[in-house]
Structure formats: C-alpha cells, structure tokens
Amino acid sequence: MNRLFSPWRSEYISSFRLETKDGSCLFCSVAKSKKDAENLVVYRGKTCFAIMNLYPYNSGHMMVVPYRHTSNLSDLSAKENAEALSLTAKMIGIIQEVMKPQGFNMGANLGRAAGAGIDQHLHFHLVPRWNGDTNFMPTLADTKLVSEDIGRTYKKLKRALNR
Numbered sequence: 391m392n393r394l395f396s397p398w399r400s401e402y403i404s405s406f407r408l409e410t411k412d413g414s415c416l417f418c419s420v421a422k423s424k425k426d427a428e429n430l431v432v433y434r435g436k437t438c439f440a441i442m443n444l445y446p447y448n449s450g451h452m453m454v455v456p457y458r459h460t461s462n463l464s465d466l467s468a469k470e471n472a473e474a475l476s477l478t479a480k481m482i483g484i485i486q487e488v489m490k491p492q493g494f495n496m497g498a499n500l501g502r503a504a505g506a507g508i509d510q511h512l513h514f515h516l517v518p519r520w521n522g523d524t525n526f527m528p529t530l531a532d533t534k535l536v537s538e539d540i541g542r543t544y545k546k547l548k549r550a551l552n553r
C-alpha cells in the first residue's frame with residue numbers, strides 16, 4: 391500500500407456537514423456560541439480554542455482554532471501563534487494522560503486543494519496515534535470506525551482538564 395498518510399482527510403469528505411445552516415463559518419459560530427458541551431469545545435484560551443473533531447480520524451482527534459476568522463497563517467499575531475502551539479501542547483498532555491496514545495500527528499491543511507474541510511478559517515489538527523491503528527484503515531475509504539464514543543472521550547478530557 392503506497393499512499394500518503396493523511397489523518398484528516400475524513401474531514402474533507404464530511405465537510406458538507408461542517409457548514410452552518412445559513413452558510414456562515416462554523417468555527418466562528420462555535421466561537422460565539424455558549425454551548426461548549428454540545429459543540430465539543432474542550433477548552434477556551436484567550437486567542438484560540440480547542441474542539442473535538444466530530445468526524446475524527448482517530449479517538450481524541452482534536453483541532454486548535456484561533457477565534458479570529460482568517461485563512462492566512464501569516465495573518466496570525468505572535469500571541470495567536472504562541473497560543474496555538476501552547477494550547478496544542480496542553481491538549482497533547484491531557485490526551486496522553488487520558489487516552490495513553492503512543493504518538494501524535496499534528497498539522498494543518500491550508501486550502502481546499504490540501505484537503506481543508508473549512509478552508510476559510512485556520513485550524514490545526516491534533517491526532518493521537520496508537521501502534522497498529524492504521525491496520526484498521528479501510529483501503530478504499532478514508533473513514534474508519536472510531537473505537538470510543540466521542541461524547542465519552544469529551545467528558546474524560548474535560549474532567550482531566552478540570553483537575
């Protein structure tokens with residue numbers, strides 16, 4: 391099997407569900423919303439928030455999203471850049487504690503051509519990995535069964551964060 395590893399492509403194929411009803415930006419509406427549990431927002435920082443991917447590649451698949459609506463990495467301020475990275479590190483720590491993965495993939499898809507489901511609003515993916523988890527990947531489809539219910543994972547991560 392000779393294919394490029396692309397842990398967040400599942401977001402692309404399910405992107406039709408990542409639009410809000412009025413076609414406005416999903417991340418902006420989540421940022422403004424007070425319904426964090428419903429939206430699977432795990433943590434809110436000053437300039438960025440962390441949200442679980444509703445269509446995860448793996449259990450614990452998370453995204454770190456600047457509140458500010460921009461598609462340009464170079465638009466981010468030093469503060470936003472710094473918090474995006476420090477919040478990613480914080481989430482790695484929490485996921486490690488709760489889910490004990492053996493590794494992580496982190497990164498961004500910049501632009502539709504790169505597979506971004508929401509290409510107008512920057513977001514950074516964080517995907518926990520376990521040895522052998524790719525064995526479960528269907529060879530033709532990019533979706534796979536995620537072993538743990540996302541709601542349960544959300545609660546566990548929130549509990550660990552509040553400790």
Ligand SMILES: [Zn+2]
Nearest residue numbers: 415418459511
């Ligand atoms: Zn936005």
